[in-house]
Amino acid sequence: MxxxxxxxxxxxxxxxxxxxxxxxxxxxxxxxxxxxxxxxxxxxxxxxxxxxxxxxxxxxxxxxxxxxxxxxxxxxxxxxxxxxADALKRSKSTYQRRRISFSIHDFDQLVRRIETMAKAGAEINPEDFYPEVKKHRGKxxxxxxxxxxxxxxxxxxxxxxxxxxxxxxxxxxxxxxxxxxxxxxxxxxxxxxxxxxxxxxxxxxxxxxxxxxxxxxxxxxxxxxxxxxxxxxxxxxxxxxxxxxxxxxxxxxxxxxxxxxxxxx
Known part of the structure; x- marks a missing residue:
């Protein structure tokens, strides 16, 4: 439509x-x-x-x-x-995330990783687990x-x-x-x-x-x-x-x- x-x-x-x-x-x-x-x-x-x-x-x-x-x-x-393609070089230096998404496989791995870090008493920062931003390339x-x-x-x-x-x-x-x-x-x-x-x-x-x-x-x-x-x-x-x-x-x-x-x- x-x-x-x-x-x-x-x-x-x-x-x-x-x-x-x-x-x-x-x-x-x-x-x-x-x-x-x-x-x-x-x-x-x-x-x-x-x-x-x-x-x-x-x-x-x-x-x-x-x-x-x-x-x-x-x-x-x-x-x-x-x-x-960012040909004008005007993209923001930082990306303000509003939502993130994971595949089921990646999410399971992420949970296990956080569990391991929590048991070890490590500091957990949510941003460290964000998936990489996909950059759109020109065609x-x-x-x-x-x-x-x-x-x-x-x-x-x-x-x-x-x-x-x-x-x-x-x-x-x-x-x-x-x-x-x-x-x-x-x-x-x-x-x-x-x-x-x-x-x-x-x-x-x-x-x-x-x-x-x-x-x-x-x-x-x-x-x-x-x-x-x-x-x-x-x-x-x-x-x-x-x-x-x-x-x-x-x-x-x-x-x-x-x-x-x-x-x-």
Whole structure:
């Protein structure tokens, strides 16, 4: 079952309107590329914020003229960018436990160990018996940059970036804020929501709408297997991807629109 309050899955008409509205605001090339990456590759907001130029393009040598570049065929997303990989190094130094769990075998061994220590008169500190915290590791994935509209958007944006600063390094952040600094995930999350909700007037749309829209399209419209969607999404477990098997909102709307009884007077 899907979670309540999930990000809006956009219809093709809403997505097209969003792209048109972006052209009426500042930085249309950057914002178009941001939206295309979100909706065509399904990247998480942290993954987009961490992208570097080298992830999507090979840069030519620095010259006094327009610096050249070649868009890559595949975006090789490093594991360090992905969810749970702590790529931003912002995890807490201490972990505040709320609950712990043991297997029956481990619990039996733990009880025997505590009994032995108690008989020996040793000091017993509960924290010494907590199981180790399982650290979530990121999952790398290769995403083909095959969509022509996505490639056009990236090329237009990179051409503009290099025209403004031909000295860009391959490790430079792909996207910068209006202040010229790299996006934090929170800032990018707010920006993507701003474009969809305020600029395009799409209720309940968020930075996760691109990812949900892509997964829903793969499963429901293209009728691909959950394994394909799981690979693209970078989910460790297929059960996470199964959330997207819920029918999109438009399907529910169409069904409810025609389900009423017709009374003949």
């Amino acid at each position: 899907s979670k309540t309050g999930q990000a809006r899955v956009l219809t093709p008409e809403q997505f097209a309107y969003l792209l048109n509205v972006i052209q009426e605001h500042r930085h249309p090339q950057k914002n178009t590329a941001l939206v295309q990456i979100s909706f065509k590759l399904g990247l998480r907001v942290q993954e987009i914020a961490l992208l570097q130029i080298k992830d999507v393009a090979e840069l030519g040598p620095e010259t006094t003229d327009q610096r050249s570049f070649r868009l890559k065929e595949i975006l090789a997303l490093p594991a360090a960018y992905t969810k749970g 790398s994935r290769d995403l083909p940059l095959s969509d022509s509209v996505l490639r056009t958007a990236l090329e237009a944006y990179l051409r503009l970036r290099l025209a403004k600063d031909p000295t860009l390094k391959k490790t430079s952040p792909l996207f910068l804020t209006q202040k010229g600094v790299p996006y934090s995930p929170n800032t990018l999350q707010e920006h993507l929501a701003l474009m969809q909700r305020q600029w395009a007037g799409i209720e309940r749309a968020s930075s996760h709408s691109g990812r949900r829209t892509l997964m829903t399209n793969i499963i429901h419209e293209q009728k691909k297997s959950v394994k394909v969607a799981q690979k693209i999404a970078g989910h460790v477990s297929a059960s996470t991807t199964l959330i997207y098997e819920e029918p999109p909102e438009e399907s529910l709307k169409e069904t409810l629109h025609s389900v009423g009884f017709t009374f003949i007077g």
